Amino acid sequence: MSDETTPVLIGGGQFTWRGDPGASPSPTQLLKFAAERAAADAGLGADVLARIDGLAMISFAIDAQGERRVMPHSTNPPATLARRLGARPDWSVYTRAGGNSSQYAINVAAQRISEGRNRQVLVIGAEFMGSGVKRLTRGLGFEDWDDAEDLPPPEWIGDGRPGVSAYEAVHGMDRPINIYPLFENALRARDGRSIPDHQRRLGELFAPFTRVAAANPEAWFPIERSAEELVTVTPANRMIGFPYPKFVNAIMDVDQSAGVLITSLARARELGVAEDRMVFLHGCADANDIWNPIDRQDFHSSPAMRLTGERALGMAGLSVSDIAAFDLYSCFPSAVQVGAESLGLALDDPRGFTVTGGLPYAGGPGNNYAMHGVVVMMQRLRAQPGSFGLCTANGWYLTKQSTGVYSTRRPSAPFRREDPAVLQAQIDALPRPAVIERPSGRGRVETYTVIHDRDGFRMGIIVARDMADRRFAAIIPGTETEALASLEAREGIGRSGTVARSEDDRRNLFTLD
Incomplete structure (x- = not known):
């Protein structure tokens, strides 16, 4: 196994702004702060960022197809960031929308390094709708995007299809807060629980997440809440989409950024990165479920979550019992339940399901939450050398799935990312129900x-x-x-x-x- 092509995460950084929206950092500044912290985390100066030969940026939520909010906007966010860093990367890409994007981009970057196409890649993202919405109402823009008009469009990676069909959208199935409750109610009925019993279960599932968020200095809501508080409907915790009150919904209007520096092992050693800073990607996988929810076999499972979990663990040569820490994508309780079930985990597993506090509490920065999970997982694994952590990332509506298995332990085999088409062929061959669009x-x-x-x-x-x-x-x-x-x-x-x-x-x- 060659040091020249073994991919390794050498630094991870994140940043949260909770101050006056009128003084908030611009989106590019948010990204730059996280990038500089990632360099510092690797024990390097910010000047190393000018020498990246690859840049993968997670797309802002406003760039999702069908996004209704109009905000100050760069024509090419990766190029705008590269200018600010003084970098001229050969490979510069922008991901399509989806909460899977962070892990997906890490998987792609690691593959490129393993194939010798890059040696030093920054994978990074941010969300700015917390201040952006308020700035928009005040007529404020972002000065450092004034130079963006002369930039060509970015190169995109990932699956850019709309999340649902026009038929689903016209029936309200076009927003996460409308679709994830469909999964939740299907889970409850499948398991035969009463509505009151299931509501208690939701609170008991997410109360530990709030406890983790309360100890996370970068969390958007560092507040511990009881299980009862999470599911009791009040004016402050109004019902959003039954059975979900506000406190168990992901919060997208945040100002947060996170990113990781990935290099070849040889490049890390050239840079003088200490061995105890290095975290390796031992296993990874990517796949989509049957694309439109209306076409799936049921509303309480995810074959793509199960298969990407199995493949990532298999690539790492591990079983789920070997994992010390998890960060399961947690936009809503149903995503956590389906994710845990797909991995064969009981909901009371003592290892827990989050290292950050999850999207409703640590924050749900658009498409980039999973990057925060990876950054915090790096910290956890360095504190427990040789242990393994597993992160999942979910895009659209239990649709796009990416998984990564990490450790400070150096892999014993060369990095070989399986072509996602292999798993995709298995999923696409699954039977699906007949759909009638004009029933009577x-x-x-x-x-x-x-x-x-x-x-x-x-x-x-x-x-x-x-x-x-x-x-x-x-x-x-x-x-x-x-x-x-x-x-x-x-x-x-x-x-x-x-x-x-x-x-x-x-x-x-x-x-x-």
Whole structure:
């Protein structure tokens, strides 16, 4: 195994701004702060950043297809950052949207280093919607993007397809806060729990996350909360999408950045990086589930999570019992439950599921949360030399999955990232239900949620099967308060009703019996 091509993470840095939005760092400054901290973490000066030959930036949330918010915007964020660092990387890319992007970009960068195409890569991302939204209302821009207009578009990596189909979107299945509750209710019904019992379970699952966040100096909400507090609906913790009150939802409006420096082992030694700073990627994998949720086998599992976990562990030559620490992607409780189940972990596993505190508490910086998980995992593994940590990253709606296994221990075999097409072929071959877009007549609820706004019910989202067992999506209008209230009071899955087209012929409307 050649030192020239063994990839190693030598430094990780993160930064959180909680101050006055009017004085907030620009997005590029946020990135630069994290990059400089990553260099310092490796025991190097900031001048090393000018010598990177690769730059992979995680895309800002405002660059996601269909994003509704308009903010000051660079035409090429990686190039803008490279200018600020004084760098001229040969490989400079911007990831497509998705919370898998951080781990995916690390996997790609490590592969490039293992193939001798790069020797020193910065993988980095940030989110600035915490201050950005407030600055927008004040008419404030970001001065250091004034030079961006003369830049060409970036080179993109990753799968850029929209997260859902037009059919799903018109029925409200186009936002995480609307879709992840569909998974949660399906999990509850599958396991036969009552609504009150399941709500307690959600609080018990995420209370330990708040405890970790409270001890994390970079957490957005470093506040420990009880299980009861997390799931009790109050004016401060209003219901968002049943069964999720606000306190168990990921928080995207943050100002946070994180990044890692990855080099070949030979380059790390040339730079004088101490051996005890080095963290190796022992195993990795990437795959997508069947793309559109409406087409999946069920709403309570993720074959891509299971297969990427198995592949990453297999590449590392480990089993899940060998892992000392986990950071499972935690945008909502359903993601954690499905992730744990995919790895064969019990929900009360004493090792815990987060090293940061998770997206609702440490912060959910757009597509870049998983980078924070990797940075903190590096710290954890250095404190426990030779131990192993596993990080997962989830994009869109349990759709895009990336996994990494890390340790300070040097791998015994050359780094060989499997072509993602191998796992993808297995997933694409899975059977899927028939879908009917214009159903009529009787139907049975397969899963559902009730979406709230600040004034009450906004709508119900129903996924159901017709009498021919074909799946369809529908809504219950927010004016149907009695029906929507009943879906929160007693189990809705398995209930029957009637579906018909709306008067404008745009959507399916469901009427409960």
